[in-house]
Amino acid sequence: MASQNIFIxxxxxxxDDTAAAVIHNGNILSNVIASQKIHEAYGGVVPELASRAHQQNIVPVVHQALEKANIKKEQLHAIAFTRGPGLMGSLLVGTSFAKSLAYGLNIPLIDVNHMQGHILAHFINEEGYNKPPFPFLAMTISGGHTQIVRVDDYFDMTVIGETIDDAVGEAFDKSGKILGLGYPAGPEIDKRAKLGNPKAFKFTKPxxxxxNFSFSGLKTAILYFIQKETKANPNFIEENLNDICASIQYTIIGILVDKLKQASKETGIKHIAIGGGVSANSGIRQxxxxxxxxxxxxxxxxxxxxxTDNAAMIAIVGYLKYFEKDFAENNVAASARLKI
Structure with a gap:
């Protein structure tokens, strides 16, 4: 593949992240992300505000990605963009921009499934990083998704398990909200979990x-538990915060690992790859x-x-699709609920 000189x-x-990246023969030359801080005040992503921020950020972010990669837009061979799944307003900004740019440069347009991006991020060339061999199991865990996918080839993927309600990232954020932590709560829970006893409080696994996974029952159980304990002792959260965080994290990780164990046993596949924002959690990595x-x-x-959400993973999928000549028509539409 790398014998050709390809820039995507x-x-x-x-x-809520506007991102652009340039890839050259599987090597990332730039990976620029503009994060939106505005949502912290609301305790979650506000779709209308997100799409407005994308409109402001997309031109400077793409400009910066090209500048950092030290190439001119005329050197690009194709534009890859996230078609879905995601927030419709946000997707429309990226889709419209990518279509216009590809049309203006008269180069191919490549639509990418965001979930495939998380999985194929493992194939970005990184020094010292061994890429998973096929077949492997990919667990994608983020604020909006929880899936186990059997991956037999770059574009031969089967979802074998997914959440039937909340995603795992939501479970962290909503638990954090109950405890009065800021948004996003995942990193704060992870930090405090290291200081607490994971077996201090027991929560039932659904x-x-x-x-498949379910996290909504766990969230309700945590809410009732906190209500009951704070009724008896108004300072309960304050006095036990590290232990509560450790116990919540221990339970969530247990749910994920149990399903991975089952998936590995059923498929006979021992190569396990993870992706998505929640895979930054130190407990899950351990x-x-x-x-x-x-x-x-x-x-x-x-x-x-x-x-986390980034454009390097979209660029690598674009690079792999480029060789398949798997290009999108210019009338391609964003899709909020795109399936693998």
Whole structure:
């Protein structure tokens, strides 16, 4: 593949981060992200505000990505963009911009599924990083998604388990809200969990058939538990915050690892790759490492900047699709609920 001299621009705008990246023969030359701080005040992403911020950010972010990569837009071979899934208003900004730019430069347009991006981020060339061999199991965990995917080839993927309600990132954020933590709560829970006792409080794991997940019952159980305890002791959260965080995190990680164990057993696949923003969680990373010893897994965790929403993962999918000549028509439309 790398014998040709191929430059692809990737654009990602599925939620509240405007991102652009340039890839050259599988190597990332630039990966620029403009995060939106405005949502912190609301305790969650406000779609209308997100799309407005994308409109302000997209031109400077793309300009910066080209500048950092030290190339001119005329050197690009194709534009890859996130078609979905995500917030419709946000997706429309990236889709419209990518279409216009590709049309103006008269180069191919490549539509990318955001979830495939998280999985194929493992194939970005990184020094010292071993790429997973096919077939492997990919667990994608983020604020909006929780999936286990069987990956037989770059574009031969089957979702074998997914959440039937809340995503795992939501479980962290909503638990954090109950505890009075800021948004997003995941990193704060992770930080406090390291200082607490994971077995201080016991939360029941939901029983869900097959390889699917459910997190809404756990969230309700945490809410009732906190209400009951603070009624008896108004300072309960303050006095036990680290232990509560450790216990919540321990339960969530247990749910994820149990399903991965089951998926590995059912498929006979021992190569496990993770992606998505929640894979930055130190407890989850540690649990995967432990799985190598306990279950004989080989685990793959990409660099932090390639796990959260970013354009490098969109660019690598664009690069792989470029060789398949898998191009989009100019009338391609964004899709909020795009499936793998």
């Amino acid at each position: 621009l990737g654009i990602e705008s599925s939620c 029983k869900v058939d097959g390889l 649990a995967l490492k432990d799985g190598e010893k306990k279950f004989g897994w080989t685990t793959y965790v990409p660099k932090f900047e390639f796990t």
